[in-house]
Amino acid sequence: MSEPRIVAFLCHWCSYTGADLAGTARIKYSPNVRIIRVMCSGRIEPQFLLKALREGADGVLVCGCHPGDCHYHEGNYKCLRRFLMLRQMLGQYGIEEGRLRLEWVSASEGDRFAKLADEFTEQIRALGPLGGRAAFVEGTQQGGTSWAS
Amino acid sequence: MKTVVVDPITRLEGHGKITLFLGDDGELKNAYFQIPELRGFEKFLEGRPVEEAPRIVPRICGVCPACHHMASGKAVDAVYGVEIPPTAKKLRELFFMGEYIHSHVAHFYALAAPDFVLGPGSEKAKRHILGIVDKVGLEIGGKVLTFRKHGHEIMKAVGGKCTHPVYNVPGGVSRPLTGEQRDAVEKMARECVELAKFSLQLFEDVVLKNKAYLDIITGPAYKLEVHNMGLVDEKNRVNFYDGKVRVTDVQGKQIAKYAPHEYLQHVAEHVEEFSYLKYPYLKKFGWKGFVEGAASGVYRATPLSRLNAADGMATPLAQAEYKRMFDTLGKPCNLTLATHWARLIELLYSCERAVELATDPQITDKHVRNVPTKTPHEGVGIVEAQRGTLTHHYVTDEKGIIRKANLIVGTTNNNAAITMSIKKAAQHLVQKGKPVGEDVLNMIEMAFRAYDPCFSCATHSLPGHFPMEVTVVGPGGEVLQVLERS
Amino acid sequence: MGKLNVGVYWAASCGGCDVAILDIHEKVLKVKEACDFFLWPIAMDFKYADVEALPDKHLDLVLFNGAVRNSENKHLAELLRKKSKLLVAFGSCAHTGGIPALANFTTKQGIFERAYLTSDSTDNPQKVIPKTKVKVPEGELTIPEFFERVFALDQVVDVDYYVPGCPPNPERIWEVLAAVVTGAPLPPKGSVIGAGTKALCDTCERKRTGDKKITGFKRVATTDWDPEVCFLDQGLVCLGPCTRDGCGLQCVQHSNMPCRGCYGLPPDISDQGAKMIAALGSLIDAKDPEEIARIAGELPDQAGYYYRFSAAAGLLERRKA
């Protein structure tokens, strides 16, 4: 199969710093994970996740500060609630729960992030490709303005 | 073999399409009526919370959304095993009368009347609602518009939203009626009674007093002997909102009377490859094909069949008219075109009933809902839609999520009968060796239109006639003749 | 300015949109003064052949209602695009798929099996399924092809404007027609017209309790709610946050019922479900994942609530089986 494509949304203060640490510490982790940095996990709009899946991600990883550590107080809890609701809803679209994962990663957990990235990549590899627009029912891939926006 | 295709005849949740096959000798071989559209409500209701159904199903039809809203609402009450407060029941019925008024008015004046008021032979370009206004005068034309608008306004005052209502909730309705709203409704309903009386008088003067029209109504082209179905109250009088379904045979004898939850013992649906719409029939007789008579399973559910299947009307003026109609035409009456008369009697009943309900001392009571407490399971709701008995049946899990839905929609009941009426009319008109003319189209149209098949075009069509295109194809496939109606 | 050539057409539609146009009542006459109707099946006679015979772009304005459900709907959409200068997706069905697009969560096969084989009243031992072409003793009959899914109008042809609503509010319809008729400068292509520019919540008059927090979802079926307080505050799903205003508060105010989103997305939002989840995420009062999952579980059919009218136009579609 083709390599799994994974999009990861990381909060700036903890998780991104953690991932960065993995990089500077030359801890190797799966190159399949493409990182998008946001200020806080509470800033991750559910539509970002939907767009990622639509545009070809086979899996989406969301990381924020550990409970209690969010720099904007409770952004990570907001993120958690949205994430759980969204993941549940996506079952109605035929998308497996395992394609979406949320983890708390602190600034010092570079190795943990690397491990998580590897593990999630294997998890997605096992689920197989999702395939972006072409994966969805007949005709959607031809697009229209609703799909183009 | 020659083929005559009439497409689009008009719309019923899509277009209706008629094909007439002529033999080489020019005689009618067969007639087909097809419904080319399906939307799959029964399937996509699955997995939805059952209380959402009354908000989803009205989109089956934007002309009679309240029928679906009512049948669905009753089915949901049954799913929850909840008895609704008496005031809620009256409010629902009052709301429903509003829809009956605007739908029946629109049908009579926009569709039926042009043929009779102006005459089936009148200039085509004038055979529409505006032509009627020309003939009967602007003042009356204005009355008709008021009549239809009152129907809408009654619905709005009672239920808040009129096209695609959201009024029914499990166990009752979403809000009580205020005294002010009640006053407005009563005033409109009273005016409606007068307008309905006027409409019957118009029918009397223009149609019944005209021998030529009466001959058309009673002629063989529009006679169809099938069973009749309609909802009746405990005294076997016509009721639109509640009661039991009664079926009488071609002689007028009762052959079935069932409560909503028993419908599966009485009705089944047949499938044909060439149409997306199924053909309901009476199980007792089975599906014997498109045939008339006492042994056939084909029945009708129309204003005429409701009156046939009942013993009378529950309001005084409508009852007098009921008696007059059957005294004139005999009972049971199998004359398809008498459906127009029956529809006016129903209109009068709806208006009278609206007054009764609006003046009921209980109508402004604040207790309009019993919140369900039982575990939901299964329920059937039946009302009389303007175009036939409407059945909604839901089965849910213990959380009230729909597992199975089954719907038998008003017009669907008449699918076989419409097909047969079209064929019959064509048979009487298509003559050996003669090219198919405008007159054929109008005859077919009149047969079809009497049923007021449930699509907006039929009830709200301003010109009062369907778009039709007839192509006559010769034995070698060559187009011999194209008839267009504009 | 001369009269406008106008057409109204319905595809997979319930007819309610056309009824709504007629419900502008007396103003119909004003519209008649300003417009020549070339096709409007509900109100006048027309033939496909007539439309085909028109020169391209002959119609100044076409209001297209109904979704695209089958091959015939698609054919007409293409034909009317060719014949019109301005093509307007009129009503929820044409705009975003509407109620018919709830079928997009299931399959064509599932729909056919339910309708023709397994429904309780169907008696079909021969397992007959309607076909697009059928040989009968006298010849051949055809019906259009039923598609695998429902399309919004802009998923099959280019669309100029959108009028939301199921059906659109008659008063707003008049505003739209009046704007085109008077030749007022038109908004940019792709705009939503005949509706507001805010979320429904911003115009709703139900009372809000400042900082809303809910600990669970309730269902309309089994709840007795306060007729004056915001539905969401009471734990009842109301799509106000992810719905454009402009309907005249028909459900939330006049009917004492929560909104189900028929006016579609407010500006700058690309998916009703995503927006609704965002709003609910801020509202739920829980931090424990299990507790949150329990609360989410009280909403049995999220997609069916959020995409009640927009399932054809969400960011995602159901995956192929």
Ligand code: SF4
């Ligand atoms: S948008 Fe609503 S009113 Fe219009 S056609 Fe669709 S279901 Fe009917």
Ligand code: SF4
């Ligand atoms: S959620 Fe509903 S009830 Fe509450 S403010 Fe918004 S529209 Fe009004």
Ligand code: SF4
């Ligand atoms: S309240 Fe919501 S569902 Fe009701 S009419 Fe307005 S936008 Fe549509």
Ligand code: FES
């Ligand atoms: S800043 Fe990291 S989750 Fe809020």
